[in-house]
Amino acid sequence: MQSGQFLFLFSFAFFLLICIFAARYGGKLIDNIRFKKEKNEIMNCILQNDVSEVPKLEAFVRTACADSQMDEMTAKNVGLAVEEAVVNVMRYAYPEGTKGEIRIKTLACDGKLTFEICDDGNPFDPTKAEGPDITLSAKQRPIGGLGIFLIRQYMDTMNYKRVDGCNILFLTKNL
Numbered sequence: 746m747q748s749g750q751f752l753f754l755f756s757f758a759f760f761l762l763i764c765i766f767a768a769r770y771g772g773k774l775i776d777n778i779r780f781k782k783e784k785n786e787i788m789n790c791i792l793q794n795d796v797s798e799v800p801k802l803e804a805f806v807r808t809a810c811a812d813s814q815m816d817e818m819t820a821k822n823v824g825l826a827v828e829e830a831v832v833n834v835m836r837y838a839y840p841e842g843t844k845g846e847i848r849i850k851t852l853a854c855d856g857k858l859t860f861e862i863c864d865d866g867n868p869f870d871p872t873k874a875e876g877p878d879i880t881l882s883a884k885q886r887p888i889g890g891l892g893i894f895l896i897r898q899y900m901d902t903m904n905y906k907r908v909d910g911c912n913i914l915f916l917t918k919n920l
Contacts, residue, residue: 787852788812794835794845794866802831802849806860809851813858813920822899823918827860829892830871830914838866838912857901859917869912870905871896 790805792798806827810820831847839845850861876894877886896903896916904915 787850790849792831792835792847792849794839794843794847794864796832796835798835799828799832802828805849809853809858809860813853815858815918815920819918823858826896826899826916827862829896830860830862830916833871833892834862834864834866834912838864838869840867853920856920857917858920859915862914862916863911865911868907870907871914872903872905 788805788809790802792802803824806824807820810823815823827849831849834847845864845866848863850863852859852861871893874893876897877891879886879894899918900916901919902915902917904917906913
């Protein structure tokens with residue numbers, strides 16, 4: 746084998762190795778969402794404020810929960826809580842007819858899985874919302890408020906802050 750052929754084959758093999766490494770550690774593309782994993786299992790997802798994006802959200806949450814080795818029932822509850830929070834943003838954070846983005850990031854570390862949900866819609870702190878009176882019958886209760894109640898029930902912590910015109914909601918589940 747001539748040195749030119751060896752160099753070509755070596756370069757090609759090195760290129761393939763880089764491609765395999767990038768595919769393995771660079772994330773995977775599902776629909777138009779980029780699931781990106783970094784140190785401490787960080788994943789990112791960007792959605793539009795349109796409920797047709799909910800299946801993409803479900804896939805994102807399922808992946809995050811599975812990667813965190815969460816049991817199936819807990820993963821379903823976490824999925825419901827995150828979906829409630831994000832759908833509330835989709836429906837209420839922006840004036841009707843206004844397009845907006847919802848950025849979701851997960852972080853798995855120290856035995857916890859945290860979802861950071863960020864939007865630049867109208868300010869709203871769900872941690873200050875009063876819970877529904879669940880002692881009343883469904884007919885007596887006003888509409889609304891059950892989503893935040895479910896989030897509080899299924900997640901271990903819920904924190905909020907408003908920074909630079911953005912609502913940032915942190916939902917954390919202990920693993």
